[in-house]
Amino acid sequence: MSKPITVLVSIDSNSLLLGARHFKNYLSTLTENYNLNSIVEILETGSFGDYGRGVLFLVLPDNVMYSVKSEADIEMLVMEHLLKGRRVEELIVTDFDSAARVEATETTKEERIVLRNAGSIDPRNLEEYIALDGYQGLAKALRLTPEDVIEELKKSNLRGRGGAGFPTGLKWEFTQRVESDEKYVICNADEGEPGTFKDRLIMEGDPHSVIEGMIIAGYAVGASKGYIYIRGEYFESVASLRGAISKAYEYGLLGQSILGTNFSFDLSVRLGAGAYVCGEETALIESIEGKSGRPRLKPPYPPVSGLYGKPTVVNNVETFACIPPIIDKGASWFKSIGTASSPGTKVYSLCGDLVKRGIVEVPMGTSVRDLVQKYGGGVPNGRTLKMIQTGGAAGSFIKPEEMDAQLDFDSFKKYGASLGSGVILAIDDTHCAVDIARNLMEFFAHESCGKCAPCREGTHVIVHILDELSKGRGTSEMLNQLYDISETMEESSFCGLGQSVPVPLRSILDRFKDEFLAHVNSPQCPVGACKFEKSTKKKR
Amino acid sequence: MSLVNCPDCQQLFRELDEYIDSVKGNTGVLINVLHKAQEIFGYLSEELQQHVSEKLDIPLSQVYGVVTFYNFFSMKPKGKNQIKVCLGTACYVKGADKILERLQDELSVEMNEPTSDGLFSIHAVRCLGACSMAPVVLVGEDDYFGRVTPDEVSKILGKYRRAD
Numbered sequence: 068m069s070k071p072i073t074v075l076v077s078i079d080s081n082s083l084l085l086g087a088r089h090f091k092n093y094l095s096t097l098t099e100n101y102n103l104n105s106i107v108e109i110l111e112t113g114s115f116g117d118y119g120r121g122v123l124f125l126v127l128p129d130n131v132m133y134s135v136k137s138e139a140d141i142e143m144l145v146m147e148h149l150l151k152g153r154r155v156e157e158l159i160v161t162d163f164d165s166a167a168r169v170e171a172t173e174t175t176k177e178e179r180i181v182l183r184n185a186g187s188i189d190p191r192n193l194e195e196y197i198a199l200d201g202y203q204g205l206a207k208a209l210r211l212t213p214e215d216v217i218e219e220l221k222k223s224n225l226r227g228r229g230g231a232g233f234p235t236g237l238k239w240e241f242t243q244r245v246e247s248d249e250k251y252v253i254c255n256a257d258e259g260e261p262g263t264f265k266d267r268l269i270m271e272g273d274p275h276s277v278i279e280g281m282i283i284a285g286y287a288v289g290a291s292k293g294y295i296y297i298r299g300e301y302f303e304s305v306a307s308l309r310g311a312i313s314k315a316y317e318y319g320l321l322g323q324s325i326l327g328t329n330f331s332f333d334l335s336v337r338l339g340a341g342a343y344v345c346g347e348e349t350a351l352i353e354s355i356e357g358k359s360g361r362p363r364l365k366p367p368y369p370p371v372s373g374l375y376g377k378p379t380v381v382n383n384v385e386t387f388a389c390i391p392p393i394i395d396k397g398a399s400w401f402k403s404i405g406t407a408s409s410p411g412t413k414v415y416s417l418c419g420d421l422v423k424r425g426i427v428e429v430p431m432g433t434s435v436r437d438l439v440q441k442y443g444g445g446v447p448n449g450r451t452l453k454m455i456q457t458g459g460a461a462g463s464f465i466k467p468e469e470m471d472a473q474l475d476f477d478s479f480k481k482y483g484a485s486l487g488s489g490v491i492l493a494i495d496d497t498h499c500a501v502d503i504a505r506n507l508m509e510f511f512a513h514e515s516c517g518k519c520a521p522c523r524e525g526t527h528v529i530v531h532i533l534d535e536l537s538k539g540r541g542t543s544e545m546l547n548q549l550y551d552i553s554e555t556m557e558e559s560s561f562c563g564l565g566q567s568v569p570v571p572l573r574s575i576l577d578r579f580k581d582e583f584l585a586h587v588n589s590p591q592c593p594v595g596a597c598k599f600e601k602s603t604k605k606k607r
Numbered sequence: 608m609s610l611v612n613c614p615d616c617q618q619l620f621r622e623l624d625e626y627i628d629s630v631k632g633n634t635g636v637l638i639n640v641l642h643k644a645q646e647i648f649g650y651l652s653e654e655l656q657q658h659v660s661e662k663l664d665i666p667l668s669q670v671y672g673v674v675t676f677y678n679f680f681s682m683k684p685k686g687k688n689q690i691k692v693c694l695g696t697a698c699y700v701k702g703a704d705k706i707l708e709r710l711q712d713e714l715s716v717e718m719n720e721p722t723s724d725g726l727f728s729i730h731a732v733r734c735l736g737a738c739s740m741a742p743v744v745l746v747g748e749d750d751y752f753g754r755v756t757p758d759e760v761s762k763i764l765g766k767y768r769r770a771d
Binding site: 359 | 636637639642669673676677678694695696697701734736740748751
């Protein structure tokens with residue numbers, strides 16, 4: 068029998084960080100203390116589509132929405148509303164219109180594969196995951212031969228969600244074919260791409276989807292050991308995964324003789340320690356071996372010689388989370404979503420100058436325009452959109468008139484817009500292109516591992532030039548140098564980090580050439596973001 | 608960290624050694640051990656690195672190489688409350704630099720150095736994965752402050768001053 072009062076707690080990437088789960092647990096404790104649990108039902112639900120107002124609690128049937136920011140707020144909610152039936156006016160979100168909200172969600176409907184459970188289940192409860200077809204994919208995989216699992220994956224044309232888009236089935240096949248006494252499966256959860264926060268939501272909202280994907284990978288390629296390499300700064304994610312792994316051991320989903328078969332697989336968490344380059348798979352492998360994370364020369368690639376020189380599959384968090392439903396529902400189901408060359412969905416991190424910042428999952432091929440305007444709600448404060456960086460730090464900048472670009476793995480070739488790690492960073496007209504470029508390049512200069520000269524030196528010279536430009540001390544010759552350095556770095560850097568630095572740099576230079584030139588020729592920054600130090604300005 | 612003026616050190620080293628003994632023999636444990644050491648001691652002093660090197664039988668040069676390679680590890684003491692200001696692109700676009708400026712003004716302290724009362728230290732970090740709440744300030748391990756404005760900085764500091 069349903070209880071007379073229901074309290075819905077919004078659980079999404081924002082509210083989790085603001086302590087939503089803690090507040091919910093505190094609410095449960097209080098309702099229990101006050102003997103209210105026979106009349107009050109507390110349920111977790113996904114995002115209410117309302118951002119930036121703290122953790123939202125909707126009390127039904129009264130239809131009152133509270134914004135909670137502290138334990139004291141919860142106490143008020145219980146003492147006043149639940150116990151005495153008095154609305155706590157100061158906590159009420161007044162302009163919340165649930166009817167309008169429902170309508171809005173209809174037009175911005177998402178297609179959720181990766182985030183199928185995030186926000187709707189309690190991630191610490193394995194039974195809830197199982198109740199929603201969790202570990203069905205694994206059970207089915209174990210009834211197939213490893214070759215058949217790989218065949219299904221190849222048919223699905225799933226491409227790696229880390230950015231490069233390499234076909235996952237092929238990667239697994241390469242690994243499977245190499246003879247070795249030991250093989251490894253690694254999950255790249257070193258999410259450090261500025262603007263990306265999707266993996267975090269997956270790991271904290273639905274950790275078992277990643278774990279299940281990894282066990283299937285282990286079975287398919289013949290590995291008996293897996294590691295999740297995760298950023299040390301992601302404290303919540305680490306706790307969530309560690310908890311989920313020990314639960315999986317308890318239920319016989321990890322360890323010896325999984326689900327009664329003779330397949331065994333062990334899984335553990337390895338902490339990263341803050342190095343962007345460790346997102347590069349060979350650097351990541353070095354780091355798991357306990358060394359400084361500097362990339363290795365490729366080939367050999369990890370499927371042939373990876374961790375401790377053994378064949379190794381390295382996939383991204385989002386890729387692993389795609390695996391269980393593909394095996395469970397079949398390749399043709401997966402291919403019915405998205406585009407022909409890039410099937411399935413993509414999880415995007417919408418950030419920057421947008422009304423609704425957050426995570427959305429939509430079919431591959433969705434246009435930048437839809438992501439910015441429909442899902443992101445456009446630019447706030449009456450400002451105008453100036454540029455969008457797609458794909459992450461190493462992604463390209465595009466102008467608003469290029470927003471019809473449809474994002475998939477091949478869109479970079481067609482539109483110059485990269486899918487990358489799925490970042491949509493909107494930047495409005497209060498920002499200066501030179502200043503944005505400088506901040507971004509400082510990031511690369513800081514994160515360059517120092518192994519090869521083009522990247523180590525190149526990034527520093529680029530920062531120096533952009534710094535001079537932003538202080539009004541630049542010359543037009545310097546702009547040419549930026550292009551020259553870009554070419555050198557692209558052609559001769561050791562790994563993907565250095566090779567990809569020119570992508571954002573050139574794209575912003577090409578599109579905002581006038582603004583860069585204005586920093587050379589005008590007495591001040593056109594936007595007013597850079598402070599010129601005129602006294603030392605050299606004219607050339 | 609000098610052993611002479613650190614009465615608790617014996618206990619802390621015992622705690623670390625217990626952890627090292629539990630993972631010793633596994634491959635590639637250095638980074639995890641350093642994480643644990645920093646968690647226990649707050650930072651990785653030269654002495655501490657020497658100790659880890661001896662216990663794990665890994666050359667000190669390699670331990671030092673790893674400590675200095677990764678951003679997360681620190682060889683200097685930090686404040687009791689570490690204030691991490693995200694300077695990732697999304698936060699930068701939303702004015703993170705102004706938050707950083709205000710923090711430095713309020714605490715009159717250099718980056719990465721503890722305040723004279725040892726209560727705070729300020730660190731610029733790259734992307735905390737909370738971009739939808741940009742600009743983001745993280746105090747300690749899990750006190751996230753989202754959509755921070757420069758004027759809110761003193762309120763945030765006050766919270767930790769009171770708690771002390």
